[in-house]
Amino acid sequence: MKRSLTAVLGATAAISLVLTGCSGADDEGSAGGPQTLTLAGWSFATTPEFKTLADGFHAAHPDVTVELKEYDAANYDTQMVADLAAGKAPDIYAQKTLKNFYTYQNGKQLVDVSDVASGLAKTVGGIDSYQADGKTWAVPYRQDSWVLFYNKTLFDKAGVKLPDGSWTWDDYAATAKELTAKLNGPKGDYEHIWQSTVQGFALAQTPGAAIESGDFGYLKPYYSRVLDLQNAGAQVKFGDATTNNLTYQSQFGKQSAAMMLMGSWYIATLRKQQGSGEADKFDWGFAPAPQLDKSTTGTSATPVTFGDPTGLGINPKINKGKLASAKAFLAYAAGVDGAKALAGIGITPADTEAVRDTFFKLDGVPQDDLSKFAFTKHETKPENPVSKHTAALQNVLSDTHTAIMSGSKDVGAAITEAQNRAKNEVLNK
Amino acid sequence: MTSMPLARRRRGRQVWRDTAVGWSFLLPNFAGFALLTLVPVALLFYYAFTSWNVFGGAEWTGLDNVRQMLHDASFRTALRNTLYYTVFHIPLTLVAALALALLLNRRLRGVAFFRTVAFFPYITSIVALAQVWNMLFSPGYGPINAALRGLGVDHPPGWTTSADWSMPAVIVVGTWREMGYYMLLFLAGLQTIPGQLYEAAKVDGANAWQRLRAVTIPGLRPTTFFVVVMLTIGSFKVFDLILVMTNGGPGQSTLVLSQYIYQKGFVENQFGYASTVSIALFLICFGVTAAQFLINRRGSDS
């Protein structure tokens, strides 16, 4: 058995060698003349950011053309992993989720771009997430943060006071119940089925909470509150939302709920859906997410919320002569010019301070001061702090989420089980 | 004195000739199969003992992965769930498929239509069917629980949103989806049974049930064997159905091995460990299949 296996391995290696021999590099040469960079992105028809960045960069650097390579949005990482493994991935590729950054960084599939990062403004959010071993491996070009969306029309109809930035979670829960009672039909809030809607906030706001600690006690108050809202009928039950495949776009856009916590990407979606008629026409705004306690509420404090940046990294297999151009592209995308271009199409760039005016000039974006405050002022902590164990621990916590929310396990038992699994299967492995 | 070696030589030549002929039949398929499937599968047996991450780093770690697997509670949960699914899914599908095939092997009016209907679940987009079944199972608003409440069940199960009932729900949908597929194989098998055998059994005074037992079932033996093996392998490897129906939840109540392998590999980038779990799944699956082969061979010899 062993001998035949060795033979097989040997044969494969031989075949590979012969075949790689005839597939020579055909990249065009050194710096100087016109160059083409390839950039991986996804869903170009509905994600215009890649084209915006490519065109904007080309306008500033006429001899560099950025060619887009489209990947599937839902399977981006599967496809990218396969392409990198086979050595045929594009020069620059997006870090779609922070959870998988470790895979690429640890697998030596990213070029050190510390020099690019050090040239960026302090207001660019999310750079820290891409640091490891004292170096920076990717730069963020967009950074969404979670905020509280609310339907002014429904609030007025119920005669309930609008959010004013001073809310803790208890205020939020009380308002959700009040709205439900007074609206007779629409629910007070909609909680989407993702684990982040509970765990993201709990992790970001609880002092000392860390996924890697393997101690998940910080989740408990957050889950108790959500279960209470669910049992009080102030939000759709988790089981009904999953089995009926409810979408947050239609729950909020069709006015089935008066409030919803969601990432800032939804601003652009809602604006577009109201324009096309897919969502009802109503007045809305967004406020900072509710806080753990009064110390971070009010417009003179900085509210704490969560959100993962989306970054760009460089493939180490890039032709040496193109590396400088690729770095210039990263600097552009994460810098002020890139941020302005992105804000112009309704996307939340990593540097929100720089683009406030551009962003709020867009049609259909709420104009009130609280929305502007929520957009620019926040301490956004990563949902998936980068570490060796994040992906595995998030898998464990995802099971915890479905077990608690479906009512299969009570909060305490589910958290204990998660801690045991984290310890035995991930941390002490 | 010279006849013995001659006979042996002749027999030897015959064996050699048969081997050449046999291989010539296999070659067109085998060449493609060996290069494109067998080689990557063989590599898996090597990776299972390494810390392979997808970008090439594969350090030999000996039995570390195996040791990790034996102490992995999630692996045991996935294995238990996979067995749960398999043990119920195989007999249910087998019986449903056979019944359908027998029913639709007649000269009925509109038989073409009914056969197509039975095959429909298999060709309907799995996303759409998961969707509809989930809605039917919806604990608060679904028609199934509405009916149960109508029948006086006060607390109908939560189906796909309950840790106890999610697996039964998935089994029902799995059976419903695949019965048409295996029906097709049984239909093909039924055509091999000579009509004369039925005539003869009838002359002997056998009733419909006896004819089924004495003629149909034995006549379907090779087909049944094929169906059972494919069902076994399919059940052990069940993946996309679970993914779209429950995604392994709630909690880990429907986590199965294939999904666990995918998670460990593509989500957590522990391809070495994922390979080890694949080998475990392969061994279990192959063990059961080999046992079926032996039983089948003994059965056909007697």
Next chain:
Amino acid sequence: MTLRHAPPVERVSLEPLPRRRRSGYRFLGYAALVLAAAAVLLPFYWMAMSSLKANNDVYTIPVRWLPDPVVWRNYLDIWQKSDLTTWLKNTLILSVVVTFLQVLTGSFAAYGFAKVRFPGRTALFLAYIGTLAVPWQSYMIPQFILFSKLHLSDTLWAIVALQAFGAFGVFLMKQYYESIPDELLDAARIDGMSEYGIWRRIMLPLSVPALASLTLLTLVSTWNDYMGPLIYLRSRDLWTIQIGLKTFVNTYNAEYALIMTGSVLSVLPIAIIFLLGQRYFVEGIASTGLKG
């Protein structure tokens, strides 16, 4: 060798009953069948109705079984928003090529396994079956690297290579061939027919129902394959219907109605092919052929 029609099976399996009782039973039986058919088709019905709904009306509490308003435009929109024609063309090419190769090489190899005795036959066959028991996602990456080295990835040939030489067809045909008596072949051998001639002139005609089911099942699995095209077909002009539709889903991830429209359109061709192909299961070619 002539092929005659089999005696209809139903003639022997129905008990003679008094005419009236019999037609009563028959009516009840049909009613039950129609009901069962309706239940089985329910998801498809929902899919078809959803394909005529407005987007935000697809997923609602409680379920709505009828579209209101009816949005016929979806069927126009999908044609404009997606490259359905290209996808259908590619899928059709692949399905035909893969099915042809799988049926041809599968039945050829099956003859070797079923009717020629040679040493190592069983071991080799178990290796075939064994690979079926390995989940694809675990050897997907090594296979992808191999295919890339062979310059197969991002060509339609990748899918052909992936699907055409599977163990499934070999196993299915082998089982079927084993039910064909050896005496028939021995007679042909005595008549001086070569093994290849026996395969071509006796086995193939006798195994029409098995060939038909292998053809249908291969066709369906190629048609519905998603992961293969996802990994191997990156260029838009190579996309098949499944990868096209799912990418469409992931791109317009809130266009639920259009997604259902696409699903309906992808099922229909298969349903029609099945409707045409299923008649090969009534003619009883195999059972009578033996006497010819």
